[in-house]
Amino acid sequence: MTFDLEKYVGEVLKDIRERGIEAVREYSRKFDGYDGEFLVREEEFEEAERLIPEEDKQVIARTIERVRKYHEKQLENDKLYIKNASLYGIIYKPIRRIGIYVPGGKPLPSSLIMAGVPAKIAGVREIVVTIPPKEGKVNPYVLYVAKLLGIKEVYKLGGIQAIGAMAYGIGMKKVDKIFGPGNKFVNEAKRQVFGAVGIDSLAGPSEIAVIADESANKDYVLADLLSQLEHGKDSKAWLLTTSKELAEYCNKEGVEVVLCESLEECAEKVNEIAPEHLEILTKEPLKLVDLIENAGAIYLGEYTPVPAADYFLGVNHVLPTGGAAKFGSVLTVMDFMKRISLAYVSREEFLQERYLGIRLAEIEGMEQHKRSMEIRR
Ligand SMILES: NC(=O)c1ccc[n+]([C@@H]2O[C@H](COP(=O)([O-])OP(=O)(O)OC[C@H]3O[C@@H](n4cnc5c(N)ncnc54)[C@H](O)[C@@H]3O)[C@@H](O)[C@H]2O)c1
Ligand SMILES: N[C@H](CO)Cc1c[nH]c[nH+]1
Numbered sequence: 001m002t003f004d005l006e007k008y009v010g011e012v013l014k015d016i017r018e019r020g021i022e023a024v025r026e027y028s029r030k031f032d033g034y035d036g037e038f039l040v041r042e043e044e045f046e047e048a049e050r051l052i053p054e055e056d057k058q059v060i061a062r063t064i065e066r067v068r069k070y071h072e073k074q075l076e077n078d079k080l081y082i083k084n085a086s087l088y089g090i091i092y093k094p095i096r097r098i099g100i101y102v103p104g105g106k107p108l109p110s111s112l113i114m115a116g117v118p119a120k121i122a123g124v125r126e127i128v129v130t131i132p133p134k135e136g137k138v139n140p141y142v143l144y145v146a147k148l149l150g151i152k153e154v155y156k157l158g159g160i161q162a163i164g165a166m167a168y169g170i171g172m173k174k175v176d177k178i179f180g181p182g183n184k185f186v187n188e189a190k191r192q193v194f195g196a197v198g199i200d201s202l203a204g205p206s207e208i209a210v211i212a213d214e215s216a217n218k219d220y221v222l223a224d225l226l227s228q229l230e231h232g233k234d235s236k237a238w239l240l241t242t243s244k245e246l247a248e249y250c251n252k253e254g255v256e257v258v259l260c261e262s263l264e265e266c267a268e269k270v271n272e273i274a275p276e277h278l279e280i281l282t283k284e285p286l287k288l289v290d291l292i293e294n295a296g297a298i299y300l301g302e303y304t305p306v307p308a309a310d311y312f313l314g315v316n317h318v319l320p321t322g323g324a325a326k327f328g329s330v331l332t333v334m335d336f337m338k339r340i341s342l343a344y345v346s347r348e349e350f351l352q353e354r355y356l357g358i359r360l361a362e363i364e365g366m367e368q369h370k371r372s373m374e375i376r377r
């Protein structure tokens with residue numbers, strides 16, 4: 001019998017909704033071997049800071065700076081215009097309270113940088129972090145990054161129970177939107193709580209696709225493919241190539257190799273896959289970009305391997321997976337904000353144009369809508 005992920009996760013979430021904190025404790029014991037307080041104490045932040053070597057603090061500071069520089073450019077201004085003495089437009093407001101899930105099977109402090117920095121740029125007031133503990137402790141690098149970003153509410157919670165706790169407000173105040181990547185359980189839980197809260201995207205197990213021709217360095221291609229498989233057994237790697245030699249060289253466990261007649265065919269195959277990351281390692285990589293419709297991120301040339309983007313380029317590494325790049329996008333500052341439409345209409349414009357609304361209300365049989373527009377003088 002095949003494993004039904006949707007049903008499995010759905011049952012855990014239902015149990016968490018019904019039994020609240022008792023269920024969260026139970027799953028935490030079962031999946032993370034943890035049975036203590038969930039909220040991280042101030043002394044734990046201090047201890048984490050003491051554990052981090054000075055050189056690593058500098059690496060983290062410089063990385064945060066690069067991510068900040070890249071993301072600051074994404075902030076959009078309100079878009080307002082005046083027409084017939086009326087004001088129309090869209091204004092942006094930060095989401096008030098968010099949750100960031102930080103993966104903890106292999107703890108990924110870089111993922112907290114990727115979600116925390118744009119959240120701060122957007123002006124989010126309340127940020128909650130959850131991460132599965134290991135032997136009762138949170139990874140010190142994650143706590144140090146949280147501290148640098150001014151995040152004080154960190155919970156030792158992982159997996160489905162972390163998503164349930166944030167979405168339903170169990171053991172903490174409910175959040176408005178959940179961000180951050182995770183394994184298949186986390187990803188499915190995020191999908192299922194959508195509606196109770198917002199979610200950033202379906203950022204599940206990592207993936208890489210590489211389009212390469214005979215000009216590509218074989219070792220670079222193979223190293224990049226293997227880099228994303230390192231994330232875990234659910235990760236995927238595809239090579240799409242016109243080079244028979246490269247195809248043979250990269251024919252390793254976990255790598256799906258597709259030999260194509262042309263680079264155009266490679267691009268078409270990528271559009272069907274919609275991978276999280278796409279590397280293009282061809283003589284003229286820019287030429288192919290126009291042909292790519294579905295990919296979370298595109299990296300061109302020998303010096304833009306996915307791991308560089310994972311860590312230090314400054315681009316965001318929280319990306320849609322599992323085909324979700326057909327409709328979803330890379331995480332940006334604007335994901336932490338809401339759009340609100342705004343209108344302030346002049347008497348002149350209203351009286352001149354209201355016949356449109358009155359007739360549409362008649363067509364729809366909406367008497368009270370019609371009246372609201374008709375009674376104004
Ligand atoms: N798409 C992206 O943007 C992106 C970015 C970074 C990482 N990732 C992915 O995030 C994932 C991180 O996975 P991870 O496992 O290291 O950490 P994780 O925190 O996502 O998952 C670990 C937790 O899953 C839960 N769990 C494990 N087995 C379970 C089971 N059988 N039933 C119920 N719950 C269970 C446990 O609570 C455990 O603590 C990787 O797949 C990685 O590729 C994706
Ligand atoms: N490759 C991941 C995104 O799929 C991001 C990451 C974090 N650390 C290492 N890699």
Ligand SMILES: [Zn+2]
Binds near residue numbers: 228310
């Ligand atoms: Zn990675």
